[in-house]
Amino acid sequence: MATTVLIAEDDIVIRGLMAEFLRDFGYNVVEAGNADEVVAMFEAGNIVDLLFSDIRMPGSMDGLALARRVKDRWPATSVLLTSGYPGGSVDAENEIPALFLPKPYPPLSLLSSILAIVEP
Secondary structure (H helix, E strand, O other), X not given: OOOEEEEEOOOHHHHHHHHHHHHHOOOEEEEEOXXXXXXXXXXXXXXXXXXXXXXXXXXXXXXXXXXXXHHHHOOOOEEEEEEOOOOOOOOOOOOOOOEEXXXXXXXXXXXXXXXXXXXX
């Protein structure tokens, strides 16, 4: 069974490009434009192996708060966060069990990060 990756990114171009790239490598990809859409998908019973989320997004919560909620309510889901803004990384202060991929990233770096998480 293919790994399901949920991409949470408000930039539709970036989201679409990364989704297509991951689909080309055999991943099931679900897309969301903000954290509220992500939570609704989880609450609807969608099974997601990995959440790949931008930290800065519009909506009721940013990617850090989303990662906390997902890890609290759906602990089997792995989390990979990204940001292009200074101070947008995951560190000890955030206490979020997630890896961080800084923007801009080449698609192969995204693939390598996902492989490191789902196929250690």
